[in-house]
Amino acid sequence: MSGKTRIKDIAFRLGVSPATVSRALGDTDIVAEPTRTRVREMARALDYRPDVNARSLRTRKSMAVLLVVRDIGNPFYLEIVKGVEAKARAAGYAVLMGNTENDAGRENEYFNMLRDGHADGMILITGKLPKQRGRTVPLPDDLPVVIALEVIEGAAVPHVQIDNRGAAAEAVRHLIDLGHRRIAHISGPVPEILSRYRLEGYRQAMAAADLPIPPGYEQRGTFLLHSGEEACEALFDLPDPPTALFVANDEMAFGAINQLRKRRVRVPNDVSVVGFDDLYLGEAFFPPLTTVNQPRTEIGAKAMDILLDLLTGEAGPAEPVILPTRLVVRGSTAPPPKKKRTKES
Amino acid sequence: MSGKTRIKDIAFRLGVSPATVSRALGDTDIVAEPTRTRVREMARALDYRPDVNARSLRTRKSMAVLLVVRDIGNPFYLEIVKGVEAKARAAGYAVLMGNTENDAGRENEYFNMLRDGHADGMILITGKLPKQRGRTVPLPDDLPVVIALEVIEGAAVPHVQIDNRGAAAEAVRHLIDLGHRRIAHISGPVPEILSRYRLEGYRQAMAAADLPIPPGYEQRGTFLLHSGEEACEALFDLPDPPTALFVANDEMAFGAINQLRKRRVRVPNDVSVVGFDDLYLGEAFFPPLTTVNQPRTEIGAKAMDILLDLLTGEAGPAEPVILPTRLVVRGSTAPPPKKKRTKES
DNA sequence: CTGAAAGCGCTAACAG
């Protein structure tokens, strides 16, 4: 009824000092057992909740971490978020989600929240370091920031990532093992480092098997559904179209398969497709998508573990932490068709 | 270098009082123009950021709102989040995301964040009011809470929702108009009110067309992919299986179509399927899913608008706000097959 | 073991 319960209300009713109440409520300090229980019972009876702002102001820590993603609308991030959340709450931290929409201004804004007391540390899944006045500032070594999933080259900040190059190569090798020789790649936006790594993995695997990459076999996409369709269209307008596609993410792979269906090209009978990410709905897709699974929950959990270390003054890992991926073979890949396919509309 | 810049640093360098700095930085107050600019320039030069905790402690408002969803892992919520976010940031509010996992304890926890100063108001997308000590507490009328998407019956709290019953009926009517007579329904978990509304819409449309609902034609699912498969299995083990399915959400519809494919039942040639939600990937699915589109961004935006009103002391709408849905006809629905299908494994 | 007192950084009265 009468507004909110404060520490002094409890203190007053019990005839003790506010300081004693504060101590009795905290875990650390030593308060005489009878007092301690009386305080706790009263606090519970009055439904007392400490004011976070007062506490944070005093202790200079917010007990919150910031999780900044590029696009909260991308289902891909969801499990990472869960991994972070689970660890965070276990350690008593709240998780604040930030959504940059790839906008430099907003990235900066979240970065500032570290300084204005909103959060104590941050996990970045954006592939960019915030800029100050247009130029990237070198992060102080002790700033509690962890990069997850993405890679920021040259940043002296702990990284949790996967071996994108190796995983891509493995995916391509799967196609090669199946007997494919004409394998094309639909990449993500090339300025982005993850796209480059996956592209490199593709080239590496092709080179290792002495397979040529004909002109036009490297299509550049945007990671979005429709760009998979477009890239696929370009690929199959080629005089000598591929028999297999390694696509840099699942979403574009769905788009590509869709396009193939429109052209009455059968997957996997005529053309095999491998994706990357292992999205939840990949299973329900037809055909079920062969793809590279990323350990998303673990990436989130590991990143939070490291952040927690940073927050308690421990040093982060000197080397990037690499988590293992797994090629999930489902129904979108098969050996190439026996007879040589010729150009047909 | 020397820790963080505070108001008094600026004041000291400029030879003015902290109060003047505070006023000069705020929009409202009147400060002599020269002072005002000098303060602002100095603040910018020192890269000053006001401490949110101190400010919140003093002003008793956090300028943050809480957005609580049932499962952050569900892509369905994403656009709602965006709608909320856009409005919130335009009004200077930060959005804190809460994730309940359907856990009563966690729902409560977020609710408490309203009282401990974390946030000033909240948008609930959980279908449940938080409980205190096991029982639902009636929310004070003036508590800044808005329910979006879900419905909590009997709660005197502003609602932003869609007409689930009407939208479901429209979907079923589409099937009826196509010529279907044997139409089954896969519902969500029935304790949930949204599932009930959609179920009612189905029954209503069937009744209005004088169509019977044979035993077994109402299957209960969980809104999850595999439950769509299972329900579909049960349906097509029936002696007289349906020629059309109205499924309470897209995810289960994907599962159902998958199951149908395994049984070599063609969609939409043999059986038509309508979903509900219009998930992003529904387009890429094969066949492209006919479904009910919910105006998700608008739901989020409208909910935030109302919350903003509540936060400024205005009254919320007395009646629930109903936003229009739209039946999106794509490729998963068609007239029923001409010849009567007989039972076949 | 407990109380008194100070102070985190900010803004809002209240004077001037």
Place this chain on the structure above:
DNA sequence: CTGTTAGCGCTTTCAG
């Protein structure tokens, strides 16, 4: 228009 003063609610010395 600006400075002084007080205080938001909490934790933490420092005494006792």
